[in-house]
Amino acid sequence: MLLVGIIYFILSVIALFPQYADSFVESHIERRIWNGWNSRDRPFFVLLRAERYATDGNKTSESQVCGGSIISIQFVLTAAHCVYNENYVYTQISVLVGDFTQDPWKIEKTLKVHVRRHEEYNGGERDPYDIAILRLPEPVSPERVIRLCAGSYNDTHLSACGLGQTGPNVKEASVLQEMDLMEKIAESDLALCNLPNYDLQICGRDIIPMQRRWICEGDLGGPLYPKNPETDKAECLYGVTAYTSNETCYHDTAIFTRVSAQVGWINRNMKDYSFICPSGHK
Structure with a gap:
């Protein structure tokens, strides 16, 4: 009963003060590449x-x-x-x-x-x-x-992994983290990415925008890759993580250098x- 009472109290406070809900959640959930998951071994x-x-x-x-x-x-x-x-x-x-x-x-x-x-x-x-x-x-x-990708994977599920920040004041992850995203080519998405050169860069967006799952400081320089849906293995190197918002790490877009162009x-x-x-x- 005590636990039920505590949960009821917390929910009541969030309902009364919704402006503090985000900060409460941020301080009480485990962060991975900002809400990613433990990656399988990526030997590359x-x-x-x-x-x-x-x-x-x-x-x-x-x-x-x-x-x-x-x-x-x-x-x-x-x-x-x-x-x-x-x-x-x-x-x-x-x-x-x-x-x-x-x-x-x-x-x-x-x-x-x-x-x-x-x-x-x-x-x-x-x-x-x-x-x-x-x-x-x-x-x-x-x-x-890992081999270099030659083709295009726009509007295809891609993955990125890294050992960057997983929460406030955390310098690096304890284990490799991964998240899924997609390359977007619609004008509205490219505008959000503020992409200088589509031929040389990739605009990546979270598959489910605004779920606060994204790349952060320390993940830059890392890989972007398509995976084999049956084996979960990375097929090739599609992009190099180049830019994301380091101020919040909640930005649902990121820029990757396009490997096939280089x-x-x-x-x-x-x-x-x-x-x-x-x-x-x-």
């Missing part, structure tokens, strides 16, 4: 950690966390903004390879990488060239590689080993 997924300090004279080091995808045994694809910012000097960029579906994570390797961002990336938060390739110092298992650039750079070293570059 990697965690990227970049150590950097500001160029304004403040030498305090800080860490930036992003996701990435293994696209060959020695190369990872991520977002350019994860490895470059004109206001920072990056002193070390590392990729963690392992199984992130376990708590604690089962890390196989931590590798310092060399990087190359797209030459036309200028640092804007909706930049259509927000993509970078990382060269690993040693090969990983071919079983970890296949030529990716292949050229996988053949070119003259990568810049992350130590000391801007």
Whole structure:
């Protein structure tokens, strides 16, 4: 009876003060990629950690966390903004390879990488060239590689995964999180995304808008992929998570860099080993 009374009291308060209902729910439900779910193992997924300090004279080091995808045994694809910012000097960029579906994570390797961002990336938060390739110092298992998508998957169920924020003041998820979304091409959806270049970018929207399930800080750079409906396995890498609203993480749209539009650039750079070293570059 006591429990029933408590529940009745809570519901009564929410009914009387509906303006506080959202904040109550936000503080009492478990957050995953902002309301996603525990992902199955995505062996191509990697965690990227970049150590950097500001160029304004403040030498305090800080860490930036992003996701990435293994696209060959020695190369990872991520977002350019994860490895470059004109206001920072990056002193070390590392990729963690392992199984992130376990708590604690089962890390196989931590590798310092060399990087190359797209030459036309200028640092804007909706930049259509927000993509970078990382060269690993040693090969990983071919079983970890995800192929690049060649076709279009608009109005098809897609998935994104990451280890970003799962709630207020939470830096990273304890296990890999996943959510489903769709690429939208209607003018109304593209307007919500404020998409600069449809040919180079993907406008992703939650399948059920306004259910507060979305990508957040720390998930950027991670993969967008279609899944086999029978096996639940990722079929190919369709996009790189590039932009979402970091202010609320409730925005039901996000921008992804379109991988199929950058296949030529990716292949050229996988053949070119003259990568810049992350130590000391801007």
